[in-house]
Amino acid sequence: MFRYNFDEKLSFRKAIYYEFDPIKLPKTFQDGTGGLGQFAPERGCIELHDSEGFVAHYLAIDKTFIHTILPLILTGESRSFNEWRNFLYWKVRNSGSQSEKAVCLGKMDTLMLDLLAQRKNMPLHRFLGAEKDWAKAYKGGGSILLDDSELVDDMQRYVSEGYTTVKFKVGSDNMERDLQRIDKVRTALGSDIEIAVDANQKWDVQTAVQFAELTESFNLAWLEEPIHANDMNGIKELKERGVKVPLAFGESMRINYEFEIYAEKGVDVLQPSVGRMTRIDDLIAIRNLSREKNLRFMSGGRVYLCALFGTLFNEDELIEFHEPISQPVCEYALNIPEERNGRFYLPTNIPGNAQRLNIEKLERDGLLKLKQYFYNN
Known part of the structure; x- marks a missing residue:
């Protein structure tokens, strides 16, 4: 079975979490079960800083990630990609593979891949x-x-x-x-x-x-x-x-x-x-x-x-x-x-995952609620 495997060590220094009010949809959206509604599901995004000075971004992070993952990675410890994901898996295993805590692992994968791609000065997909x-x-x-x-x-x-x-x-x-x-x-x-x-x-x-x-x-x-x-x-x-x-x-x-x-x-x-x-x-x-x-x-x-x-x-x-x-x-x-x-x-001239939330536009439109800093323990 295909698996990513990278040897380079990663250590995390800081994270910044941006919480925003829901983004209104042009029209209320509903499926056959009555799901969704007037707003997009996204409520927050994150910047994750590593010890080398690179910054990863993820556009849709919620507080489950903040409470579950950040206390485990902002420790000063250094691990490879798979060492981190194995370490984190055993911390959330008892929540089950369908849980929101388990989904945080996939988001962490993407953040780490972003950092590794930036270190190689390559767009993430390349x-x-x-x-x-x-x-x-x-x-x-x-x-x-x-x-x-x-x-x-x-x-x-x-x-x-x-x-x-x-x-x-x-x-x-x-x-x-x-x-x-x-x-x-x-x-x-x-x-x-x-x-x-x-x-x-x-x-x-x-x-x-x-x-x-x-x-x-x-x-x-x-x-x-x-x-x-x-x-x-x-x-x-x-x-x-x-x-x-x-x-x-x-x-x-x-x-x-x-x-x-x-x-x-x-x-x-x-x-x-x-x-x-x-x-x-x-x-x-x-x-x-x-x-x-x-x-x-x-x-x-x-x-x-x-x-x-x-x-x-x-x-x-x-x-x-x-x-x-x-x-x-x-x-x-x-x-x-x-x-x-x-x-x-995709853009080809920006290393890593180029995508960012436009924090200034969120602020201008009165949607940004909170900017929260988390530091290495």
Whole structure:
């Protein structure tokens, strides 16, 4: 299995945590379960300083990371990448691999990789072995709250922007409405554009089978999480009952081993979410598993982070750009990948992870709440 392994020692001197009020979305966004709302989920970001004078950045850090990780790393101790991640793993192990504490480990991975890339004076994606500076994306959105004409307009706009795969939400309380929306989008986009839909785990197995059967004529690229993400035998039952629409799962899982089970149960599209992984190199392990098992591979999460690792994927291994949630945060960010014709292009002249939150803009807009310093003990 693919694993990052770097010998260079890392020691951490200081961290600065920026907490901000939620960034308002242009429109309230809702999936079929009533999830999300009026604001983007991001509430904080961090700068992590090492003993060599380099500074790593992460755009979406919460207080779980501050309370869990910083007391363990701001000690003056020096360890390699894998020594740090093994040390931290045993400190949070009892919280479980699906816990928020475990997710902090993946964020720490990314911060350490940022520092190591800066030391080599290389952009992070190139340091990780990327041979190109772009990632191919699909574009998602399609809130349940949109009326049908708004949904169609958005999907048509996505295609006009160069996207050949689009996704929107299903799982309203009226299945007939969901089906009509799929029909209208398919009619508007034609047969050459891939259309995927996301039910956000809304249904039981019987309802999912019914929905899948009724959508066969629309040639969906995939049906995302129609049932509970942990219902492995439910997924197996969907396949045994003849569901033909490709099934996609993964954004709720946080470790590679769960994806091995997904592949065994019959999932067709594996979808890890970058910001939720407990080990960031699990992305590559899952990509490799998909190739080995002849499954599709997609990478979800915030596009500004996704694109860093999407440079390591093939052109048919897409990253997600969830415009309604990601775009408002991107407007408060610096040096983010440039969206162009269905791809995201990374800057190549800045070492490490070039992306930063625009603290000055947050302050100007009255969103910055707190700037907190943490020092080596």
